[in-house]
Amino acid sequence: MLDKNKKFSCSRRSFLKGIAATGATAAVGGSIFDFKPGSFKKAEAATGTSAKVFQNACPRNCYDTCAILSTVEDGVLKKVTGNPKNTYTRGRLCAKGFSYTRRVYSPDRIKYPMRQKGRGSGNWERISWDEALTEIAEKILQIKKEYGSTLPICLNKYSGNFDIMHYGIEGMFSSIGYTSRATGTPCWPAGIDAQTFDMGTIICNDPEDMVNSKYIILWGVNPAWCSVHSMYFVEEAKRRGCKVVAIDPILTQTASKADLYLQIKPSTDGALALGMVRYILDNELYDADWLTQNSIGYEQFFGYVKNNITLEWASEKTGIPEIVIENLAREYAATKPANIWIGYGMQRHTNGGANVRAIDALAAITGNIGKSGGGAQYAHLQTWGFNYHAMLQSPPEGSKGGKDRAINMNNFGAEVLGAKNPPIKMLWIACRNPMTQDPETSVIKKAFEAMDMVVTAEQFMTPTVEMSDIVLPVTTFFESPGINVSYWHWWMNLNEQAIKPMYEAKNDVEIAMKLSAKLNELEPGSCTFPTSGDLEEWVGKEFNDNIYKQFGIQHWKDLKKGPVKAKNSRVAWKDGKFLTPSGKYEFWSEEAFKFGHHPLPVYVEEMKATDNYPLRCISPHWKLNIHSQFQNLDWMEAINDAPSIEIHPRTAARYGIKNNDNVKMYNDLGYIILPAKITETVSEDIVVVYEAWYKNRNYNVNYTVKAIPADMGEKATGMPGISFHDNFVNITRV
Amino acid sequence: MAKRLSFLVNTEKCIGCHSCEMACKNYYQLDPNIRWRKVYPLHEETFTLPERNFMSLACNHCAQPECLRVCPVGAYTKRKDGIVIHDHNRCIGCRLCTMACPYQVPQFNKKYKKVEKCNMCFQRIDKGENPACVDGCPMEAITVIDLNSFDELGTVEAFAGFPDPRITQPSVRFVKPQIGFQVRRDR
Incomplete structure (x- = not known):
């Protein structure tokens, strides 16, 4: 339980006031759903029960991993807020976080074996x-x-x-x-391997450091839906004069808020990065000092780019005009520090890892790696150095099989x-x-x-x-x-037991x-x-x-006073000591070669649509869920209770599809039927269906998704990732 | 001088994440289908380029509240600071207010057969705190302002599709979204 002293900005006293205001003063055993709204004066007079505040930690597979404060009264979880002591969560939660009482007390819970x-x-x-x-x-x-x-x-x-x-x-x-x-x-192994080949492992700057960026490229990432607390820092950087660019085949919520949006052809991100490298090379905008001090193989890489990459090719591949690539490359190389946030979405392809390596290379040649406000941000696992006591157990003596x-x-x-x-x-x-x-x-x-x-x-x-x-x-x-x-x-957020098991x-x-x-x-x-x-x-x-x-x-009990942040957090690779075999940033990676890849960050051809299945289905996250969690809760259903398929107006016209028409999306694996949502937020050559689990609906985008491996992932995670976004389909009105 | 408290919603900052709406529901533990604050998508066609923009709306605590005017039992009061309060005890559930409000703010709760709505967290306001939605927004896109002293430059009273503010003079202001530059293959 939290120390109830004054130091804490959200004191017990203010919580009690809050509770008084809600009138949530039900007797022991009373359901939290019996609360009657209104009747404020009465409720204010009826305080007296003791509210306790506990520290909780949202454990979902999400960038934000929020610090939560939960208010418990008579053993009942009354409400949750963000913990203001965590400067990343900043006392705020996302829609999912705020819905937790409905999850805990959902009548749909599995109650007994x-x-x-x-x-x-x-x-x-x-x-x-x-x-x-x-x-x-x-x-x-x-x-x-x-x-x-x-x-x-x-x-x-x-x-x-x-x-x-x-x-x-x-x-x-x-x-x-x-x-x-x-x-x-x-979800993310191709990118992990890519950064492991380049730098030795994945380490990103503290996301709170984004406010120091003067140029941010949000590349295939949608923090407005998937990392709302980061979006605040992006916005704050913007307020301080930073330019924000979003590169995505979908005009995501994030892209909609960017200064510049580039509607790239899916899975061609590496071609754009390499085109930018070519321009930077031709115009000598790279950081030669950084390259000689911190990297190996850049000569070979530059040779590859000079011999194989042209802006014309990059433009044709990506669908982005040459002049735009030139401008982007010049701005990115000239504005320091410049930060690229590489999303997990853009690496869910058969060339996803190669594309991440190309983007890393772009950040490296401009000397942005190891800089506050700079970097090629993907993820990190640097704070996960636990004992794994619960996990690491020994087999009984004489166990057969030798290994798992x-x-x-x-x-x-x-x-x-x-x-x-x-x-x-x-x-x-x-x-x-x-x-x-x-x-x-x-x-x-x-x-x-x-x-x-x-x-x-x-x-x-x-x-x-x-x-x-x-x-x-x-x-x-x-x-x-x-x-x-x-x-x-x-x-690091401690999670205290706030209520008894349901x-x-x-x-x-x-x-x-x-x-x-x-x-x-x-x-x-x-x-x-x-x-x-x-x-x-x-x-x-x-x-x-x-x-x-x-x-x-x-x-560890010090954590009961509040969450703590790692002291070594701010800037990844600041000391220039990379964890690769050479200790340098490796444009030329023997490790990559060992795992069957080209040692250089080269372009690997993307998967293309076929005559039978001419549309690419992209199935990203939806804002009201994390994978199959949350969309089943009644508060979410009140906002949205049905999936849809997003189709570009011209594509829809070609298929004779109108808004809300039922559309069958199919390939040789399976099909789903969904109402159409006609929108220009998607490109003409793609359809978008958000992965989710809706209770009582036979909806599952994975009916059509093949288990096609991504190019990378085997080194760091044991297996390659999945090319979720190389899913080719056709559609028809039904 | 009396205040005229109002929500200021910055739709440029707003990412349509519904946190404000859920922060409200969480704070008051509202019934599932009751939404004191709602996040409405603004139509793509109203912008020069396709955009994802939203308008977060709760009660607008109007200067001329229609709910208050039509209520036959005096369940509505307007405080000196402008907050329009609905008293659940007085409400008889006749739903006249739900028909009168141009913004569809008062909502009929079938469970209690009464109406309910946003009271701008007046108990929190009285203690110098922010409403739950304001404190819940990850983007800090909602603030409470006093229209009597607020410099309205750079804000608007309405968007396309927003009911005419002349009817009830809603106490709400918006910062309009900026439209970024888009390089598209389809235009």
């Missing part, structure tokens, strides 16, 4: 935790006996909750022996079905919803159908739960303690403990995971001296 008779039948029955764990444990032991190892058991856990404690579910799997693991990361088996998360269905010696017989899904979020939904479904048992730990009846045998209710982050950091900003929900670590107890009861020594423990103490076990030093704290 349930068993389904027949996957997909909807024939669920409530069972006790003991029954559920017994059934699961018996299955694990039976599989181990039958196959001689636990390798037929596969875990698919990823980004639904990035709280460090949630790695306990991986820990539980390590504790039963060697198992199969969904490996990789769907990697199953490509990005082609999950096919790889589960194709696994041999031993086959995969059991799935455990946590913090994921592959039935809506993975490509090739029909193959995912087949993989689920082929299992002996599917267990999913969830909060809602997602399509993944619908295809499971047993569902286990998990807590929200208000109901159990944890610790969170971001892959973008440099803050219904019979349990935290992933608790589930692991209970399952371990059951396994050991049935077969002593079959699981090494601790069978009991205090969750808050487990949070403490994640810390070490390096983290304390990095964040300037003595003890």
Whole structure:
């Protein structure tokens, strides 16, 4: 709980006032939904209950990873606000963050363990935790006996909750022996590898440093929807005189606010970057000193550009006039410091990694890397140096199999079905919803159908739960303690338990403990995971001296005073010491060559539309959700409760489609039917459908998305990414 | 001198993220379909180039509030600082105000069979704090101003499609969005 002293700008007193104003003074056990609006005078007089304020941390797979303050009264979560002590969150939240009470108290929560008779039948029955764990444990032991190892058991856990404690579910799997693991990361690995080849790893400047930029290129990134708190710093930079350029095939919300928007042809970003390099080269606008001091291979790179790249070619590739490329290149090279924010959207292509390398090279030759207000920003994992105590567990002695088996998360269905010696017989899904979020939904479904048992730990009846045998209710982050950091900003936010677990929900670590107890009861020594423990103490076990030093704290409990920011945050690569084999920025990367790529940042041809499928479907994030979370909540449904397909007016006219007409979007994999939204925010050669899960709607853009690997990702994340935006389709009015 | 409190909405800063609306719902824990503040998209066609712009609207606390004029039971009062307050206890749910307001601000809540609306967080205002929507906006696009002392230069009273402000003299001002330069393949 927060220290209730005066230092804190949002004191307990002002919270009490706030509560008085809301009239939210229901008696113990009263639902928060019984609050009657109005009746203000009465409510003001009726204070007296004690409100407590807790620190929470939004654990979603989002740049912003917000610091939240939650107000709890009589054990009920009354409201949330941003924590003003976090200078990135700045006391504000996004629409999703402000909707959390509706998630915690949603009537749709999975309330207790349930068993389904027949996957997909909807024939669920409530069972006790003991029954559920017994059934699961018996299955694990039976599989181990039958196959001689636990390798037929596969875990698919990823980004639904990035709280460090949630790695306990991986820990539980390590504790039963060697198992199969969904490996990789769907959304961003091509860019990670690109920056790893160039600089040794991913490190970005503190996003709060953007206010120091004089020129910002937002390249294939939409912070206005996906990182609202960053958008404030972009706007602040603008106010201080910075020019903001957005490059995107979609006129995104971000692009709409930019000074200059370039409607680039999808997947040709590398061609634009290389065209700009050519101009900078010809006009000697590069930073020769920086290149000689900090890089290797720039001569070869310049040679490649001189021999292979022309502005005419770049213009033809990208659809951007030569004169515009020239102006952009001159402005970018001449205005210092200049910052490029490389989005995850633009690397979800078969040439995504190569495109990121080309953009990195542009930032490097202009000497913008290692500068405040400069940089080629992608992401960082520098604040993630936890002990991973919950995750790193040892297998029982004598475990067979030798090591865990990697199953490509990005082609999950096919790889589960194709696994041999031993086959995969059991799935455990946590913090994921592959039935809506993975490509090739029909193959995912087949993989689920082929299992002996599917267990999913969830909060809602997602399509993944619908295809499971047993569902286990998990807590929200208000109901159990944890610790969170971001892959973008440099803050660490403690997550305190604010309310008791709802219904019979349990935290992933608790589930692991209970399952371990059951396994050991049935077969002593079959699981090494601790069978009991205090969750808050487990949070403490994640810390070490390096983290304390990095964040300037003595003890993790110091975080109870408020979030802290890493001391080494401000400027990435400031010292010019890169983590590549040469220690320099590598235009020529032997590592890249080892992984089958050209050693230089060259242009790799983009995927093109075909006669049968002439339109590219781009399926980016939607502003009211993060993947399959939030759009199912009633407050979101009040704003928007239906997906649509965005089509350019000329494209629509060609197909005889009018606004709100039902449109079938299809390819040889599948189809979806959606109402048309005619808009010039999209290009003529693309359609846009936002990925999401709407409850009670058979809507899933991944019905049409193939599991085509992106060019990079294998080095840093074990598997290449997915080319989500190389999805070619046709449309017809129905 | 009495105040004339008003929302100033900067539509250039506004990114249509709905945080203001949700901050309000969160603060008052409103019923799902009740929206005291709403974010409306402005039509693409009203700009010279396709744009994504929005107008965030709550109660406009009009100088001549129609809700107050038509209410048969005196549920509405206008404070000296201009805030128009709706008293839930007095309301009989006749819905005359929902028909009279040109901005569709008062909303009928079927659960209570009464109307409700934005009160500009007057208890917070009285304590020197900002309304929840103002404090919730990540872009700081909404502020509370006093029209009696506010220099309105650079702001507008309405957009295309916004009901004529002469009817009720709404206490709301907007900063208009700027249109950036666009290099497009389709124009």
